[in-house]
Amino acid sequence: MAQEAGMFTVQQTIGSVLCCKCGVPMAPNAANMCVKCLRSEIDITEGLQKHVIIIHCPECDTYLQPPRTWIKAQLESKELLTFCVKRLKNLNKIHLVHAEFIWTEPHSKRIKVRLRVQKEVLNGAILEQAYTVEYVVQDQMCESCTRVQANPDQWVAAVQLRQHVSHRRTFFYLEQLILKHDAAVRAIRIKQMDQGVDFFFANRSHAVKFVEFLGKVAPIKSRHDKQLVSHDTKSNNYNYKYTFSVEICPICREDLICLPPKVAVSLGNLGPLVICTKVSNTIALLDLFTLRHCFMDADQYWRTAFKSLLSSRQIMEYIVLDVEPVSSEINVGGSKYVLADAQVARVADFGKNDTLFTVRTHLGHILNPGDYAIGYDLYRANSNDIELDKYKGLVIPDVILIKKSYEEKRQKKRGKPRAWKLKSLNMEVEDSAKATDEEKRSSEYEQFLRDLEENPDMRFNISLYQNKEYQPSEMASMTDEEDVPSIPLEELLADLDLSEEEAQNDSMNE
Amino acid sequence: MATRLQFENSCEVGVFSKLTNAYCLVAIGGSENFYSTFEGELADVIPVVKTSIGGTGIIGRLCAGNKNGLLLPHTTTDQELQQLRNSLPDQVVVQRIEERLSALGNCIACNDHVALTHTDLDRETEEMIADVLGVEVFRQTIAGNILVGSYCSFSNRGGLVHPHTSIEDLDELSTLLQVPLVAGTVNRGSEVIAAGLTVNDWTAFCGSDTTATELSVIESVFKLREAQPSAIVDEMRKSLIDSYV
DSSP states (O other): OOOSSSOOOOOOOBOOEEOTTTOOEEOOOSSOSOHHHHHHHOOTTTTSOOEEEEEEETTTTEEEETTTEEEEOOTTOHHHHHHHHHTOSSGGGSEEEEEEEEOOOGGGTEEEEEEEEEEEETTTEEEEEEEEEEEEEEEOOOHHHHHHHHOTTOOSEEEEEEOOSSOOHHHHHHHHHHHHHTTTTTEEEEEEETTEEEEEESSHHHHHHHHHHHHHHSOEEEEEEEEEEEEETTTTEEEEEEEEEEEEOSOOTTOEEEOOHHHHHHTTSOOSEEEEEEESSEEEEEETTTTEEEEEEHHHHHHTOOOEEEOGGGEEEEEEEEEEEOSOOEEETTEEEBOEEEEEEETTTTTTOOOOEEEEESBTTTOOTTOEEEEEETTTOOOOOHHHHHSTTOOOOSEEEEEEEOHHHHHHHTTOOOSEEOOOOOOEEOTTOOHHHHHHHHHHHHHHHHHHHHOHHHHTTOOOEEOTTOOOSSGGGOOOSSOOOOOOGGGOBOTTOOTHHHHHHHTTOO | OEEEEOBTTBOOHHHHEEEOSSOEEEEOOSSSHHHHHHHHHHTTTSOEEEEOBTTBSOHHHHOEEOSSEEEEOTTOOHHHHHHHHHHSOTTSEEEEOOOSSOOHHHHEEEOSSEEEEOTTOOHHHHHHHHHHTOOEEEEOOBTTBSOHHHHEEEOSSOEEEOTTOBHHHHHHHHHHHTSOEEEOOBTTTBSOHHHHEEEOSSOEEEETTOOHHHHHHHHHHTTOOTTSOTHHHHHHHHHOOSOOO
């Protein structure tokens, strides 16, 4: 006997013996029969299925895996092969080595799979044999296709999103957010309604997920209801239509709000006149004269649902004549403000009369004499607010400035395309849209795009794409120090890029 | 000439019989068929003795012998020993030996001149073998198996060994035994040669499962067809009819 580890071992050549059945010389194996004789004696595929019936839905090209799952697979694909092998019973008793398709005519409704199996026979010899299984494909429509065929507009769950304000800025912003997070990817229909948008889903859980997503990005209040569609008395199956009614709070960015007394006290005596600076799933309120800000979340707001005093429809343009800073630069929640006294006049009045207003404003850090600013005209406004009446002896300023206006400079750029563009959701619009509505809508959209340009934090959650048609030929000629704010090129995504760049690029903001 | 037979529906005839050039031992079975086949073939030439060893019928595997002598394990009873001494010819020395490995037929393979033994056999047993059987003793293995008595069977004219024996081993054994050796199977691919086959210089008996191919190999290596020239053997191998009742 040869030993290992250094000893001389004799080379062992295997001799040949004769197959005990047919006499052909062969190398000895455990059965001492040549492969052909072994195969002729023993059939290891005995007892295995050779004919199987599988069910296929011609509408959606799926195959049924009982009891209920439908698996999508192309002809001669890996998924179909896995599915076919899974449908064979008794395959765990034998060892499967290889499986492949044999080409059959697609119209023949037959699929052939060649399988190679191995099994131990006689005294330890492992025999490998190939055999073919034929699958007969029977066509039968799956349940979801049947339902779609019966009524193509059938929805199971609907989310009705509403905001009772006169503009659609929130919906433009939400549209971009939804696109970025793919929240409405499961919606079968999206319809634009008056003061809102309707989303239709095929599954209640998709609708619930969408409502939860909305709860994270906007302060909402929602309720849900269901309506019985059909009832199977035998199996006690009930089919419902579910409706989710979601309302977004009517407070928007840059709205002027007069807080009800209780709310003002609960927020730490915040001056009753506040401006809303940011709306996400919380509302950020800024008191202009003390430069304090605080947050309200959705629950808090809806408990005392107050409305805004003046909103974007009632803005007025002013020209700044003089600015005197009163305090130093204060950092409030990430943005800098400087309290200043400013002398302003309405642009409409500017050449005609001498009406001047001296106001305290928080925009001291960006306003210079000769600038244009946008604000609310409280001197002339006739507000019918109950809350305002509750405050006796409240001194209301004449003008409240909200932001700087770049209107003059925009005049120069009017008509020139932007370097970036946005994608939009596939929404159905009601046919009853009138011409005036269209105008209003497009001017609102334009305003929304300008807002995006001016506010970097608004761009944070949105994907912006490079506009390939834009040519930056005339940009070099602009020599103004104060340029119209525009979005730097690094923030723009090439279309179809992964949006991981967006987060990186934000740090390169001006 | 090789004969195919069965012992009580088992094809392992080498277990239940022992064939040498001077005598034949046969196990006691339920029916007389086994014994009568041997008798029909050999009665004129050598004595055919029905016996048991240690009360069992597996006599082929328990004893080892040739024309000079017969070795029995320590499990043999006195009566059996006496009976054998009486039945066998006088020149055959019947000896019972004390050996730990009592299945002598599995441990010792011999013809009239040479014996191959299990590697762990006692020194005294080896001397006893050389003495009683009058042979030269070699400790060997066959295809890595130590039970040489089971995996090979040889007569004075040729031998058949385990099918997995390598060519080098075959040459070595052949040189030792001075007879031509072939690796082959018996009983439809069984590797336990000596259990399925018992042979002497002019005749062989194998299990009824033995195929025609195996039979032709046996007949050619043990030179059992003296009357016919060997050229025909190759042609006959192809046209052998696979039924021999």
